[in-house]
Amino acid sequence: MQSNNSGTRRSVEANRAARRMWRTGLAAAAVVLASGCTYIPQQRVAPGEVPMLLGPSVRDNVTPMEGVLACFADHVAASKRPPVVISVGDVKDYTGKYSINEGNAITQGGALMVYSALGKLAGAVGVAERFDPIIAERELGYADRRQLGDGRAHRLGTNGSTQVVPWLPYFGGSIHKSDYYIVGGITELNYNINSGGFEVAKNQVGAKARTFTASVGVDLRIVDTRSLVVLKTVSLTKQFHGYEVGVNVFRFFNSDLFDVDIGGKGQEPLQLGIRTALEEGVVRLLGTVTKVDPEPCLTLRPGSGAPLPTTAAEKLRTVPNPAPREDEPAAAAPVGSAVNLVRSSGAAGEPSQAASQITFDVGSATLGGAAMSIVDQIAAQARKQAVEFVLTARDTENWDARKRDALTDQRIAAVTSALANQGIAPGAISLSWRPDPSDTSIHRDGPGLQEIARLRIQGAAAPAAPAAAK
Template sequence: MKNNRMARTAALVSAAAMALAGCATPVAGPGGNYARSIGSAPVTANPTPYSAALVCLAGYARANHVAAPRIAVGRIADYTGKAEADGSGRKVTQGASLMAMSAFAKAGVPLVERFDTSVSELELKYANNKLISDAPNPQPNMPAEYRRILAGQVPGSDFYIAGGITELNFNIRSSGFDLAGGDLDAEDLKGTAGGRLFIMNVGLDLRLVNTRTLEVVDVISYQKQVIGREVGVGFFDFLNGNVFDVSAGTGALEPMQLAVRSLVERAVVEMTANLYGMPGPDGCLSYDPLATSTVGLTGAYVPAYNNLDTNNAKTREDPSRWNARRDASVRGRY
């Protein structure tokens, strides 16, 4: 009897090993890969609770013909100094400046690039040396008309934003419990249960500066708390000479980097509302949110063609659009 159980166990282990071996193999398949990657979640918009307000600001400015100032985004650095203990990187995102650019775009504010001008500076250098052309060569090995540098061709900014992530406080408050119980008999059922709840926060300080005069015209400081939780249960028992140890748990941590994005977007909402002269959230009632626009929850763009009826910012929020598995217009094409 014992030998039969051992044989069945060995057979099950062998079958499991063969099944796992079928998932990954050292021989490339017909498509040229060793294994197919898992996961099929589509790309989606990444809004915060303040993204809709930013789009509302863009609609308000459009409906009231508000001339928005040009904004440049400077360095919004991480000043917390907090890093992972294993040296893998910083605790909070280093991309707050990029978040601010997206936020201003959602609000319909015209942006000028000042954060990464390396390509423009290189092209300007080449153009100054008459090395760049904007037209194809008329004949092989013949020079084309070179790009001319015009005075005032680069628009300036009216304001720029700067600041930093200034706080990251761990374990502002935490609570938890552990519970264990069972029969005194060593072979009877035992059980455990536990839970944890902890709160931390992240802070941001931003300022809006007049580019011409360097006057600081707006300063905002915000903080956001982040919550995390863990819950687990377990059972231990002997049944018919077999040992059963079963445990299950779940945990969740509010995304830290999304908290930073929320801070940035809330600050941009307030600054932009001031620049637009918007009276407050009630102004969102004065425009049509369904109107065709180049501004949406994903950002904004300048249309290259007059095709806003089929291609606008709202379509960019659709998770199925252009997805080979979810969009019937694309599915099966390749």
């Protein structure tokens, strides 16, 4: 009798444990689904069709090298040298990595990525098409056979006589030469060069966590088009990190089987890393033929951690330049670096002002750690005197007027709120300048940056008007 009671108690406890495990699993799954899944809008294009999911809108393909490319383009333009014309040969995948299910592991568009990198230099160098000239060659073939026309009649003079012809005359020399070309390939793909983690389980209930690292390598060279002399080679490598975490329950409770898997994993985009490595290779190679040192600009890479050379520091950050004129933007500071407050003498009877920068990431109205540090500096200075500061963003931002103004409003509100948390009343902050809605130009503020607004804090030296009235 006692054994039967013990068996009954064990059965009841097992059922209770199963119910608790089931509720716990469902709750955890609900949390994961609620946090990982967001609403995606749908659109029905035509009557009777099934609605289609619509994700985020198309955007520019931004990489961590955007600031470097913009900085290098500015330095090349400032050198006043005649622009060189660059072409691109084949930049192939030499890794040979292929999957039956997923195809090539490495992008087959390396040459196209190099062309896009040249295009991001904003005309600092000329770009000549040599990768796919098929259409141009066919046009020349039609012209050679007198089959190419433009819908107009053309006069040809031969031996003193004039002849009117419907075909387009061609006398040669219309194709511009290139000075140098870039060629190379993606040569390495190393899977799982380092991994670590743990996995713990008891009675088929466990948890796991894992990290892993892979890497790629690219090799590029720049060649003189006329002499075929290789002027410079670069060999770059890029590591990629990934993680995987999860909790698993796989158990029988009486006659019920519970199988619950909860977790997540993520990996740095492989092809984006290849594009980034190719863009850095382009900058390093062009430094040789443009006679512009790319190293000061390469320090703008996120997480580079390298100190600026003295010459670059003098240009970009450490030298206290005088305040800019009304028609000249202030010098820029790299994102994430401390900004020295630069004092300029105010008008007669006014205290001296301090100028500083707060930089936002592309499309973001959130103040990062470096920006918050600058806000703290501005707030401390505003307690002593009037402060004038600039809001900046990457010059790759080129929104339409409505989105630009809305984003600027959000950024001004974020700065005002952050200053209010530091004891600066919003009424003491005034807007000195922002682009007109019809102004579509880029107001550059040093390498890779543009001005989006200028603000002024009246400061303790000049009390706010309401306080003075009392």
